[in-house]
Amino acid sequence: NFPLVGNFRYILESIRPEISQYFIETNFSGVPFSRQSRSLVYQRAKKQLDTLPFGTQRNVYDVGYEWVNHSLNPKHPDPKSLRVTIGGPECQQKYNASILNISAMSYGSLSKNAVMALNKGAQMSSFAHNTGEGGLTEYHLKNGGDVIWQIGTGYFGARTLEGNFDEELFKEKAHNTNVKMIEIKLSQGAKPGHGGILPAAKVTEEISKIRNVPMGQDVNSPPAHSAFTTPTEMMEFVKKLRELSGAKPIGIKLCIGKRREFLAICKAMIKTGILPDYIAVDGTEGGTGAAPVEFSDSIGTPLNESLIFVHNALVGYNLRKDIKVICSGKIITGFDVVKNISIGADLCYSARGMMMAIGCIQALRCNANVCPTGVATQNPQLVKGLDIEDKAKRTASYHDGTVHSVAEIIGSMGLSSTTELRPWHRMRRTDFTEIKHYGEIYEFLKPGALLEDILPQGWDRAAKAASPDFFNHVEVEEKALVADEF
Structure with a gap:
């Protein structure tokens, strides 16, 4: 009209x-990130002034406001000392990781220049770069940064023509000296249970060869693995990858959904005696280049609840001492790192923070191959605008500035290491007149609590419904236990 x-x-x-x-x-x-958060990343990446004038702009009396309490006996920890050794009893090539690392982002979703800039930044400041499930490529190896090779349901980079796991191809690549850890991806926060999506527009001839997938169509990772179907088989797969890789650290990444399924994995660890070296927990607030709206908005457990649950489960089954926990989901600032380590993590991943460090402006065009900054696109005309050398320096600067912030925060709390952080350090305004620490808001189990005859309240049904032999619930006599739990 x-x-x-x-x-x-x-x-x-x-x-x-x-x-x-x-x-x-x-x-x-x-949203997803505020202007203040984005500005902080840009300032630290460019080594510009990152202080705030005239006091906080937040309403500290709003319900949900969080903080940590300072000490009158502050310490001065060295930021370079804030590292975590990953590797259990069966691991022979333990990895000494930074408390902040680059989260899983595949080549294909990101441009080659973005991958090389991130990896070179990781090399410059000695932290790790997760490949994402898109496979290990020359761009992850060219600049010598430490790499965490993620193996997803599509087994990209280690798959047969039929899409199954290829042991020999995996072994060949896993022995690369740059590959420090292997990560089995079960699900991710932004689209749990859905599998990955690489739009056809981003599938170049090079990506087709790297992933061993056809051109001209979307690349969809299967929702589930074909190499295993039960918790016990998953542990056997962990053992196989450890043997094929030369006993490097093997981890599992997942977003928490049904609680009994993770408890089933814990029971499989006890049954087989095979333990992963770390668990990477992704909250549903985690990011992605492309996902159905319903999955990003309404499926999966947020990071706070996921992280506390995983930590409790491992503690309850006496597994926590041998397994490190990594968390991801909107990790941007030093306070984000501190607050998550206080409730169960050992170290953190950041994806979108690292993207912003190399130029991402939150244009929200990741899924359309038209990212204006050359970060999340395969368009050569856009990719060439991303200067690898300059952005690598910014990646390193952002990492270093954030870890320095963590050191200053825990120092102000009177702590010398992030290993001293506990739930009671993290404070939250739960009502207009009520303040609680996380040790009061959430229950934290004692070691071995899930091995007792009488299980802690709230854990009974899920624990009894969990079996190391399958992911379905265990059939028991009590109707309340037959029902599928949360």
Whole structure:
């Protein structure tokens, strides 16, 4: 009816994110990340002034406001000392990791320049770069950064033509000296139970060869693994990867869904005596380049609850001492690192923070192959604008600045190491007149609590419904236990 005005509306809609970001949003209203968070990353990456004038802009009396309490006896920990050794009893090539590392982002979702910049930044400041499930490529190895090779359900980079796991191909690549750890991906926070998506527009001839997939169509990772179907078989797969890799650390990444399924994995560890060296917990607030809206918004458990549950489960089955926990899900600032380590993590991943360090402006175009900064696109004209050398320095600077912030925060708390952080250090306003620490808000189990005859309240049904032999619930006489638990 109105060809001129009507089409002009579509033009305005196409630039709505930019208009909102630059002219409408406040310092805290932007999503997924606020302007203040983005600015902090840019400032640290560029080594610019990152201090705040005139006091906090937050309402410290809002319900949900969080903080840590300082000490009158502050310490001065060395940021370089904030590292965690990953590797259990069966691991012969333990890895000394930074408390902040690059989360899983595949080549294909990211451009080659972005991957090389991130990896070189990791090399410059001695932290790890997770490949994502898209496979181990020359761009992950070219600059010598420490690599965590993620093996997803598609087994990209270690698969047969039929899509099954290829032991010999895996062994050949896993022995590369740059590969420090292997990570089995079960699910990710932004689209748990869905599998990965690489749009056809991003599948170049090179990516097709790297992943051993056809061109001209979307690349969808299967929702589940074909190399194992039960918790016990999963542990056997962990053992196989450890043997094939030369006893490097083997981890499992997942978003928590049904509690009994993770408890079944814990029971399989006890039954087989095979333990992964770490568990990577991804909250549902984690990011991705492409996912159905319903999955990103409404499926999976948020990081706080996931992290506390995994930590409790491992403690309850006396497994925690041999297994490290990594967490991911909107990790940007030093406080983000501190608050998550306090409730169960040993170290953290950051994906979107690292993306912003190399130029991401939160344009929200990751899934359309038109990322204007050359980060999340395969368009050569856009990719060439990302300067690898400059962005590598910014990656390293952002990492170093954030770890330095962690050291300052725990020092102000009177602590010398992140290993001293506990749930009672993290404070939260739960009502307008009530303050609690996380040790009061959530229950934290005692070692071995899930091995007792009488199980802790709230754990009974899920623990009894969990079996190391399958992921389905255990059939028991009591009807309450037959019901599928949360």
